[in-house]
Amino acid sequence: MYWIILLVSAVLEAVWATALSLSDGLSDPLPTAVFFVAVTLSMLGLGYAMRGIPIGTAYAVWTGTGAALTVGYAMVFGGEQASVLKVLFLAGIIGCVIGLKVVDGKRSEKA
DSSP states (O other): OHHHHHHHHHHHHHHHHHHHHHTTTTTSHHHHHHHHHHHHHHHHHHHHHTTTSOHHHHHHHHHHHHHHHHHHHHHHTTSSOOOHHHHHHHHHHHHHHHHHHHHHHHHHHHO
């Protein structure tokens, strides 16, 4: 359950980062409201997930997944130029996140 909450929180990180970018310095009401709701829920989820996932792993997964989703969204919707290398590096981030889950799962089995 902790991992599911962590991944939802990472998605919300991408939402709030994108909303912040669209808020025009927090002056546009709709993206500003989305930003505040998403950042609050994202932080609450991260905090909850840290009850069952070590802080270093949880934070790395949260930031890595959120960053990869934010860049991916920006590339798809035109805010950022896509390239083969960017996609390759984003896949590397996601691969590392999966690796952290696998390593954490093996640690939990031994405990």
